[in-house]
Amino acid sequence: MRDSTFKGALSDRTARTFMGVLFGATLLVTLLNQIFPPDSALHVSAYTVTLLGKYLCYALLALALDLVWGYCGILSLGHGAFFALGGYAMGMYLMRQIGDRGVYGNPELPDFMVFLNWQELPWYWHGFDQFWFAALMILLVPGLLAFVFGWLAFRSRVTGVYLSIITQALTYALMLAFFRNELGFGGNNGLTDFKDLLGFSLQSDATRVGLLIATAVALASAFVLCRWITGSKLGRVVLAVRDAESRARFVGYRTEHYKLWVFTVSAILAGLAGALYVPQVGIINPGEFSPLNSIELVVWVAVGGRATLYGAVIGAILVNYGKTVFTGVMPEAWLFALGGLFVAVTVFLPQGIVGLVSQHWERLRKRFVKTGDTDDTPAAQGEHS
C-alpha cells in the first residue's frame, strides 16, 4: 500500500518517473528551440513547441477524464464543455488585454462587440481585465457547473449510459448557446486575435516556450494531485463506488457525494487544460463544445488505458500525434481511422496500450527472473501501483 499523504504521492516512483520524463522532454525542446539558431538542423521550431504544448493540454484533459471514468466509472461524454469554459475564461482575459489595439481601436469593448453596435461591456465581462480574476474564473466556472450538474444528476441516481447522454446534451446545449451572438462571447467566430498574456507577446518564441513549461508544470501538478487522490482512502472509496455502488452506499458512504467530489475536481482540471490551450492555439470558439471533441477525448483515454493516469496521458499524446500526421497525409480518412482505433482498442485491448505493455513486461520478467517470488501473484498486480 502506498503512503497516502500528499508528500507520499509526490515521492512515489510512478510520479517521479512521470515528472522525470515530462520535464526532461520539456527541457530538451526548450533548449533546442532557444540555443540553436533557426537554420541549424537541431533547431526545434516554435510550431513544434506549440504543438507539444497543445498535446500536453490534451494530456491534462485526458487525465481529468481518467479520474472520473477510469476510477469512478462515470463515463462523461461532455468533458469538452469544462475544457471550453476554462478556455473561454482565459480568452476573455486575453480579449481585454488587446485594449485599443483592435481593429476598431475601442479601448473598452472587444472588436466583435463594436461590430454588433454594443455600447457598453456586459456585466459578466467585468473583472476579466485582471489576471487574478480570470484565473479564479478558469477554475470556478467549470467547477461550479460540474458541481450543480453533478449534484442534480448524482442525487437523482442517474448512472451509466443515461448519465453519458445527459453530459453529451450538456455540451451540445452549451455549444448552441455560445454560437449565438447575443450571448456576448463572439458567437460563431469566438474569441481570437489575442496579443499578449501578462505583458508577454504571444507571438514571441520565448512566450511559447514559457507556455509549454507552464503546461508541463500544470500537468505534473495535476498528476501528483490525482496520484494523491487515488492513493488516499477517498480513492479506494471511489473505486468501490465504481465496482459496487450499492454496496458502498450500504457500508455507509454517501456515494453521490464522492461522485460529485471527483466530478468537480475533474472539471476544474479540464478547465485548467482549456485555459492553457487557448493562448497556445490563439483562438477559442464554440466548436470546442462540439460533442465530437468529448468523444475523441474518451478515445484517447481508452487507447492509453484506463485507471492508470499515465495511460490517459500517453493515449492523449499518441492519438493526437497520430492525428497530426494523419490529417497531414489523408485528412478525409482521419475520422474513420479514429473510429476504427476505438473499436480495435475496445475489442482487443480493454486495458489499452499501457495494459498491453505491462502484460508483456510481466511475461518477460517471469521468463527471465525465475524465482518463487510471491509478488508475482495477481494480488500484487491488482494494487494499481
Place this chain on the structure above:
Amino acid sequence: MSALDNLRETFRRDQVFDFMRQGTRAVAPGQLDSGAGKNILYLEDITVSFDGFKALNDLTMYIKTGELRCIIGPNGAGKSTMMDVITGKTRPDSGTCFFGQTLDLTRLSETEIATAGIGRKFQKPTVFPEHTAFENLELAMNDAKGTWHSLFTRMSGEQKSWIEETLAQVGLLDDRHKVAGLLSHGQKQWLEIGMVLMQKPQLLLVDEPIAGMTRQEVERTGELLQSLAGKHSVVVVEHDMEFIRSIASTVTVLHQGSVLAEGTMDQVQNDPKVIEVYLGE
C-alpha cells in the same frame, strides 16, 4: 399543584434528586437503548404489500439483546422482505419497527440505520472485487465517511490492528493482501461478515450464510456465528435445517408473511402447523 407543593416535592428527604440517581437516566433521543435482558429489535404488526400481494402480513417479532436467532420459512414467506424492512430498504405499509426502545427504523434512511448499528450480510456475497481483503475491511470500517475526511485520513495503528483482528476472526489473515475477487466463495462470505463486523453492529442480519459452501466451510461458519452471539445480536436466515439445528437456540418459522411458530428447534419441529406447511414436505 401550587409552587409550594413543587418546592416540597423537590426537597423531599426520603429520596435523592433525580439527576443524582445513576442507571435510570433517560436515553437521549437518537441513542440506542437496549440494555442486557431487554429486546434489541421490536417488529410489531408489520404489513408490506407489493401490488396487492402481502409479502408481510401483521408480522410481530422481538429479538433479545445478544441472542442468536434463526429464521426459516418456505420461499416467499417474507424472510428477505423482513430484512429489507429492518434495514430501511423497504418501508412497511403499516406497523412499527423499533431498534432498541428509541430508534424508529421506519423513519431512518438506509445509511442512518447502518450507522445506528444494524449490519446486514447479503445473500450473494458482494465484496469490492478489486480491493484486497484488508482494503475491503478498511472501507467498511466504522469511521467518518465524508469525502474530505477520506482524503486526508491516515490509518492509525489501532485501526490497523482492529482490521487484523477481524481478519483473524473470520479466518482471512493469511489472505489479507489477496484481491477479494480472487477469494473462494466461502472466503467471500466470511469477508463480508468481517465487513459487517467492522461497522461495530449491535445487530447482525445474516442472509443465507452457507449457501454453496463445502462441509468444512459450513462448520467454520457455524462456529463463527456462534462466537459472534453475545457480543452482538445475530439474526440468521437459512434454509438448511441441519445447520440451524447445530447453531440455533431459538427458531422462528415464517409462513405467508407472519410468524407461524417460535421456540427451540425441537419444539418447532414437533409443531403440527409447522409440519404441515414446511417440514412435512
